Amino acid sequence: MNNFAEYATGEPVVDTKAPEGPVAERWDKRRFEAKLVNPANRRKHTVIVVGTGLAGGSAGATLAEQGYHVVQFCFQDSPRRAHSIAAQGGINAAKNYRNDGDSIHRLFYDTVKGGDFRARESNVHRLAQISVEIIDQCVAQGVPFAREYGGLLDTRSFGGVQVSRTFYARGQTGQQLLLGAYQALSRQIAAGNVELHARTEMLDLIVVDGRARGIVARDLITGKIDTYFADAVVLASGGYGNVFYLSTNAMNSNATAIWRAHRRGAYFANPCFTQIHPTCIPRTGDHQSKLTLMSESLRNDGRIWVPKAKGDTRPANEIPEDERDYYLERIYPSFGNLVPRDIASRAAKNVCDEGRGVGPGGQGVYLDFADAIRRMGRAKVEEKYGNLFDMYERITAENPYEVPMRIYPAVHYTMGGLWVDYDLQTTIPGLFAIGEANFSDHGANRLGASALMQGLADGYFVLPSTINDYLARTSFTEAVGPEHPVVQEVLAETEDRLNLLLSVDGDRTPDSFHRELGELMWEFCGMARTETGLRKALERIPQIREEFWRRIKVPGTGEEFNQSLEKANRIVDYLELAELMCLDALHRSESCGGHFREESQTADGEAERKDEEFSYAAAWEFTDTGASPVLHKEELTFEYVHPTQRSYA
Amino acid sequence: MKLTLRVWRQKNAGADGAMSTYEVDGISQDMSFLEMLDTLNEELILKGEDPVAFDHDCREGICGACSLVINGDAHGPERTTTCQLHMRSFEDGDTIDVEPWRASAFPVVKDLVVDRSAFDRIIQAGGYITAPTGAAPEAHATPVPKPDADFAFEHAECIGCGACVAACPNGSAMLFTSAKVNHLNVLPQGAPERETRVLDMVGQMDAEGFGGCTLTGECATACPKGIPLPSIAAMNKEWLRANRKAAKR
Numbered sequence: 001m002n003n004f005a006e007y008a009t010g011e012p013v014v015d016t017k018a019p020e021g022p023v024a025e026r027w028d029k030r031r032f033e034a035k036l037v038n039p040a041n042r043r044k045h046t047v048i049v050v051g052t053g054l055a056g057g058s059a060g061a062t063l064a065e066q067g068y069h070v071v072q073f074c075f076q077d078s079p080r081r082a083h084s085i086a087a088q089g090g091i092n093a094a095k096n097y098r099n100d101g102d103s104i105h106r107l108f109y110d111t112v113k114g115g116d117f118r119a120r121e122s123n124v125h126r127l128a129q130i131s132v133e134i135i136d137q138c139v140a141q142g143v144p145f146a147r148e149y150g151g152l153l154d155t156r157s158f159g160g161v162q163v164s165r166t167f168y169a170r171g172q173t174g175q176q177l178l179l180g181a182y183q184a185l186s187r188q189i190a191a192g193n194v195e196l197h198a199r200t201e202m203l204d205l206i207v208v209d210g211r212a213r214g215i216v217a218r219d220l221i222t223g224k225i226d227t228y229f230a231d232a233v234v235l236a237s238g239g240y241g242n243v244f245y246l247s248t249n250a251m252n253s254n255a256t257a258i259w260r261a262h263r264r265g266a267y268f269a270n271p272c273f274t275q276i277h278p279t280c281i282p283r284t285g286d287h288q289s290k291l292t293l294m295s296e297s298l299r300n301d302g303r304i305w306v307p308k309a310k311g312d313t314r315p316a317n318e319i320p321e322d323e324r325d326y327y328l329e330r331i332y333p334s335f336g337n338l339v340p341r342d343i344a345s346r347a348a349k350n351v352c353d354e355g356r357g358v359g360p361g362g363q364g365v366y367l368d369f370a371d372a373i374r375r376m377g378r379a380k381v382e383e384k385y386g387n388l389f390d391m392y393e394r395i396t397a398e399n400p401y402e403v404p405m406r407i408y409p410a411v412h413y414t415m416g417g418l419w420v421d422y423d424l425q426t427t428i429p430g431l432f433a434i435g436e437a438n439f440s441d442h443g444a445n446r447l448g449a450s451a452l453m454q455g456l457a458d459g460y461f462v463l464p465s466t467i468n469d470y471l472a473r474t475s476f477t478e479a480v481g482p483e484h485p486v487v488q489e490v491l492a493e494t495e496d497r498l499n500l501l502l503s504v505d506g507d508r509t510p511d512s513f514h515r516e517l518g519e520l521m522w523e524f525c526g527m528a529r530t531e532t533g534l535r536k537a538l539e540r541i542p543q544i545r546e547e548f549w550r551r552i553k554v555p556g557t558g559e560e561f562n563q564s565l566e567k568a569n570r571i572v573d574y575l576e577l578a579e580l581m582c583l584d585a586l587h588r589s590e591s592c593g594g595h596f597r598e599e600s601q602t603a604d605g606e607a608e609r610k611d612e613e614f615s616y617a618a619a620w621e622f623t624d625t626g627a628s629p630v631l632h633k634e635e636l637t638f639e640y641v642h643p644t645q646r647s648y649a
Numbered sequence: 650m651k652l653t654l655r656v657w658r659q660k661n662a663g664a665d666g667a668m669s670t671y672e673v674d675g676i677s678q679d680m681s682f683l684e685m686l687d688t689l690n691e692e693l694i695l696k697g698e699d700p701v702a703f704d705h706d707c708r709e710g711i712c713g714a715c716s717l718v719i720n721g722d723a724h725g726p727e728r729t730t731t732c733q734l735h736m737r738s739f740e741d742g743d744t745i746d747v748e749p750w751r752a753s754a755f756p757v758v759k760d761l762v763v764d765r766s767a768f769d770r771i772i773q774a775g776g777y778i779t780a781p782t783g784a785a786p787e788a789h790a791t792p793v794p795k796p797d798a799d800f801a802f803e804h805a806e807c808i809g810c811g812a813c814v815a816a817c818p819n820g821s822a823m824l825f826t827s828a829k830v831n832h833l834n835v836l837p838q839g840a841p842e843r844e845t846r847v848l849d850m851v852g853q854m855d856a857e858g859f860g861g862c863t864l865t866g867e868c869a870t871a872c873p874k875g876i877p878l879p880s881i882a883a884m885n886k887e888w889l890r891a892n893r894k895a896a897k898r
Contacts, residue, residue, distance in 0.1 A: 062782040077704060078769050080809055081712040097789070133785070140785035142778045142836050144802040151792025169802060175711055176805060183777035190773035198766065221758055250706040284679040289687055290708045394729065397678075397737055460782045509694045511687070555694055560661065561759040563702055564694060 004538055004628050005583055013267075013619055013634040018122035018422040023640055024104075027126040030422065031465050035472035042067035045471050048215055048230040050202045050257050052079030054174070054452060055435025056236030057181030058459030064185075064193035066464060071228055072185070072194055073217055075201040075252060075566075080182045083238060083250040084455060087174025088295050090158055090166035091452040093131040097155060102163040104128045110161055111450060112641040115415075115443020116593035116609065118270070118617065121640055122422055123440050130457040135167055137460055141180040145169050158297075158448045166449045171295060171387060177452055181459070197228075201566065202257045203494045205233065205264045205431065206480070206487055212261075212431035213480045214487070216494045220566065223559040225494055227487055231476050232430045232467055235261060236459065239414035239436035241274065243574045243581065244526070245518020247411035248280060248293045252566075258418050258437050259573040266426040267619035267632060269419035269439035271577065272585035275446055275594045276527050277412035278344035281395055282364035291410040292395060295388055296448060299337045299344070301372040301381070302405070304328050306365050310355040316366055316404045327351055331605075340646075342445055342594050342607070345409035349527045352408075359406045368404035409527060413451060415442040415594065416584075419619040419634070423466035424458060427619075430474070432467060434458035439617065444593025498558050501568045506551035510568040513548050517541070517571070517578055525582050530598045534586040538579065542626055545575045580620060580629065587631070590614045602645075611643050650676040650736060653744040654689065656701055659757050662764075666757065668746070678737040682725065683708060683715065685736055686747075701747075703761040708732040710873065713808030716815070717761055718748040723812035723871040730810065730873045750811050752820035754858045765811050767857040768825060774853035775846040776829040778839050797835050804832040806874045813868035813876075819860030824868040826854045827884035828876045834887055844891035851888055 019029040037045065045068050049060045052074040060072045076082060094107040107128040112119055135153070139145065145167050146154040158166040169176040188194040199220040206214035206227065214229035237257035241247040262268045279294045305326045307319055328347055329336045339347075348365045351357065358364050373381050378401060382389070389400045396406070418426050418433040420440055425432050435455040442450065480487065520540055524533035548571065556562045591600040591607035592614070600608045616633040623629055651674045659666030673689050680688070683705050690700035706714040710730040719725035725734045739745065747761065755763040793801075807828040814822050830847050833839035839846070862881060869878035 058782070065781045076706060076712075076714065077765060078809065080769070080772075081706055081714050083707060083712070086707045086709055086711050095788070133783075136785040136788045137780070137782060139788040139791075140778065140780035140838055142780075142801070142833050142838050144798055144805050144832065144836075146802075147793055147795050147798040149795050151794050151798075152789055169805075172711070172806065175808075176802075179805065183772060184780070184782075186769065186773040187777045187779065189769075198769075248709075250712060251708060252706050285677055287677060287680050287684045287688060289681070289684050292709050394727075394733055395735070397735070464782065507695070509691050511691060553694060553697075555697060556699055561702055561762065564700060 004542070004579060004626065005535070005586060007583065007587070007628040008630050010621060010630040010632050013419070013632050016120065016122070016421045016634065018120065023121060023125045026122050027129055034466060034469035037468050037472045039067050043069060045069065046071060046230040047232050047234060047467065048228060049073070049234045049236060050215065051082065051236035051238060051437070052182070052185065053082035053084035053236060053238060053435060054178055054181055054455030055437070055459040056234070057082065057178065057185050058456050059234055059236060059434060059463050060194055061181060061184035061188050062460050062464040063467070064188035070188070070194040071197070071230060073197045073200050073202055075199065075220060077199055079185055079196065079198065080179065082178060083253050084178045084452070085175045086250065087452055088171045088293065090156065090168035090173045090449040091134065091177065092158070092165050092449045093135045093167055093453065094128055094165060095132055095135060097153065098164045100163045102165050104132070106163065107131060107165065109641050111441070111447060112443070112638070114445060114447040116445050116646070117443065117611070117615070117638060117641070117643040118273070118592055118636065119441055119443030120617070120636060121638060126462065127441050127454060127457050130461045131453050133461060134453060134456045138177060138180050141184060143169065143176050143180040145176070161447070174452060177456065181456070202237070202260070203569070204260045204490050206490050207264050207428055208480050208484060208486050209478070211429045211474070216490055221561050223557070223562065225491065227482050227491055229480050231471055231474070232432065234432045234434060234463065234467070235418065235437050236434045237437050239417065240577060241411045241414050243518070243578050244411045244521050245514050246283065246288060246291050246522070248277065248291050251290060254570040254573070255577050256570050256573045258433065259577050261418060261426065261428065261431060263622050265428045265622070266431055266433070267419040267621055268416070268580060269617050269619045270416035270444070270584065271581040271620070272525065272588060272595050273415035273444050273593065274411060275341065275413040275415060276345045276409045278341055278348060278409045279367065279407045280410035281392065282359055282406050282408040284360055293410070293412065294392060294405070294407065296341070298367060298385060298388060301384070302337065302367040302369050303371055304337050304365055304367055306351045306356040306358060312356070316358070316368070325351070325356070342596065346527050346596060348409055364406040364408045366404035367407045369400060370404070373401065413446055415439065415444060415446055419617070423469065424463050425466070425470065430470060432463060434463050444595055497572065498565060498569060501552060501554050501565060501572070502558055504549065504552045504554070506553045508551045508553060510552065510554065510564055510571055513544065513552065514567070514571050514574065517544055517574060520544070521578055521581070525585050528596050528598050529585045531586060531589070534582050537582045538586070541575065541579045541582065545626070548575060576625060579626070583629070584618055584620065588614055588618065606647070609643070609645065615643070650678065650739070650741040652676055652739065652742070655744065655746045656761070657748045658701070658760055661759055662756055676736055678735070680736045681708065681732055682717070682719070682734040682736065683732050701761060702759045705732060711808060713810035716750050716763065716810055716812070718750065718815055720746050723750070723815040724873055728873060750815035752814045752859070754820060754822065755811060755814060765809070767859070768809050768811065768822070770857060771822065771826055771850050771853045772829060775842065775849035776833070778833055779842060780838070791837050793836060801832045801835050804828045804876060804880060807876055808874055810873065812871040812873060814859065816867040816871035817860065818865055818867065819863060821862045821868070822854050822857070822859040823862040823881045823884070824872065824876055826850050827880040830884045830887055831880055843887070844894055847884060847887040848891050848895070
């Protein structure tokens with residue numbers, strides 16, 4: 001019997017540092033109350049920033065502009081390659097340029113509701129307030145947003161909201177925003193204010209006297225493991241979707257930075273809140289290395305269906321109309337194909353589980369444009385979706401103008417992450433987490449076009465204000481250097497871990513373990529979760545972990561460019577994080593947002609929240625590998641947006 | 650499919666490299682080129698050999714990390730990134746040559762991985778608009794004519810992969826540099842630094858050891874994002890204009 005699930009409940013989290021008073025005034029109040037660092041003294045403070053995506057890039061640039069000495073890290077060969085670059089859709093901002101009734105309060109309301117009432121109101125309101133400044137900032141940097149003929153910015157509606165508040169740059173909004181942050185960072189690198197370490201990966205956190213004082217990182221080219229010191233450490237290392245092996249994340253995105261911080265004392269909040277995106281290209285076989293997202297906008301005109309009969313292997317075009325099941329239109333007549341992401345994903349899973357899925361392995365549903373082409377004409381469809389159709393054809397070699405697309409849900413984003421207070425500080429003083437790496441703003445489900453907003457809000461505006469307070473109030477008289485015994489110990493632990501990986505010399509590749517873990521997580525901690533399934537996963541994960549340390553094979557040495565070693569070391573952390581995700585999913589016996597517990601659904605099969613029991617963020621404290629963690633609850637209160645059950649029928 | 654791969658192997662920057670031959674079998678047409686290399690690497694690891702190092706990350710054609718010369722073409726036979734190239738572009742029994750980007754400004758790190766930090770230094774020299782956080786005016790204060798915004802976007806699409814340099818017989822970085830110069834110089838927000846930007850970026854490009862441009866057009870043919878060749882002419886014009894203005898001062 002596995003005892004990992006027998007966790008203890010510790011002291012609740014009571015102080016989130018969010019000021020009292022009207023929600024619209026809290027951010028101003030906090031900024032005013034925060035102590036400032038004299039500009040002349042900022043140069044004396046070093047801040048480490050890990051990651052160069054939207055959150056890290058914007059934070060590094062802004063802290064350097066303020067006068068801090070920034071030491072920044074990315075494992076990619078250039079800061080420009082961080083995975084924020086792949087975001088397609090857009091970025092929300094409550095500008096109300098359309099005069100369509102949008103406001104900061106409405107964006108706040110939509111985000112709290114969209115998160116299924118599992119986010120902190122104070123944080124979400126601040127996010128909505130800052131959204132308008134982000135657009136100004138990015139335009140000033142030269143981000144080429146879409147414009148109308150009059151020269152003003154264009155917007156579109158996105159993700160089922162009723163206002164048009166999404167700013168975009170064709171299908172490459174993430175790329176353009178990231179390049180804006182990268183260029184601002186580049187200016188600070190040239191000015192000598194940012195010391196950049198590319199191809200350098202953080203492997204551990206240095207905590208001295210209870211405060212974050214530096215990191216251990218490995219130069220991926222030479223293999224040299226080194227220590228770096230600072231007065232504060234900022235983690236902007238992204239989400240942990242790659243626990244599932246197959247996801248829309250980049251291949252090298254990983255959880256090591258946040259997991260190592262968790263092991264050193266930072267609480268990890270809501271790890272089971274993961275977002276499964278309904279419209280991705282299905283996998284084609286065991287060789288599949290990652291999944292590609294197709295924009296959600298396709299559901300505006302495409303009709304989703306599967307054959308009525310099980311195991312119907314006829315080509316789509318040979319299946320007559322009355323033998324097709326347009327299941328979303330049937331189950332949700334008023335929303336049809338436009339139901340929210342989590343609902344569309346689960347419905348696809350259900351019909352495939354019934355044996356009615358299409359394509360290789362029966363893991364797919366049709367997204368059919370035949371009606372749209374008949375209604376609007378091919379030219380119009382091409383104008384609207386041409387680039388997406390081309391992308392689809394390049395990957396699948398099927399022409400979606402002639403045969404229906406095949407789509408299937410895939411892991412896309414993780415709402416959970418390191419627990420942070422209103423200042424974005426973790427439970428380790430001096431350690432901050434921003435962007436997807438923290439858990440703060442999206443609750444149990446993230447709305448479309450909100451990830452870019454949060455990354456940039458954290459990096460450009462929130463962190464650069466709140467970090468001052470910590471630096472101003474803390475005395476840094478004791479220097480921490482490589483000789484410090486704590487530093488020596490952390491360094492030795494890291495070296496031992498890598499040496500152990502290299503010395504096992506077993507008979508299984510890192511990928512084979514990653515794939516096995518990913519399949520297990522997808523099955524039991526994916527779109528629909530049950531107590532039995534989660535308990536099964538919790539039993540299996542320690543076995544995989546044990547086998548990993550017995551059979552892993554990592555070729556080469558640690559003193560060279562060694563991609564297998566990088567991978568294997570990341571899997572070590574996935575094998576622990578996966579266990580916490582399953583436990584969190586098991587303990588939260590309600591359904592909310594992206595977390596669907598089959599035991600908790602309404603009569604018509606919809607997610608059922610249990611507010612009396614679960615209106616809290618679950619912040620987990622690490623104890624030891626394989627040992628049950630301690631749960632700390634942060635109660636959530638809703639003064640402005642009152643919880644209601646979602647309905648889309 | 651069964652294929653013969655001839656792959657450039659080089660232990661590190663200082664070592665000599667050579668082509669090594671490998672056979673791969675059971676390759677599906679639906680695999681991407683990188684998944685085919687994953688298959689090879691899984692076999693090499695189990696045999697106790699060093700897997701082939703190559704750069705890759707997003708595998709959806711936008712991060713710009715992947716960088717292989719396949720049968721002599723940067724990113725291979727299709728006009729896309731290596732990660733979006735699929736094995737259906739090849740025939741059963743083919744022999745495929747796989748090499749790293751070749752340019753003196755992109756030294757090899759290991760096998761198929763090269764050092765492209767020269768591109769970052771070109772951007773650091775002036776590929777930005779000075780707009781410290783918090784100093785921005787309201788976004789609608791400065792309308793930008795749609796044709797200018799579209800022109801800026803078309804050049805801003807560059808993913809910094811370096812295929813232009815790899816394809817150029819001179820190893821020139823003119824297309825990469827011009828893409829950023831044109832993106833920023835056409836915008837009203839970029840106007841105050843218009844002259845210093847082009848002069849400094851071109852100066853850095855030359856200092857990095859990239860070759861001169863003889864307008865062979867290979868760069869624009871290889872570019873997976875379709876940065877157009879006239880981009881180079883537009884930058885030359887900016888550069889001449891900036892020099893003329895500097896001379897007058």
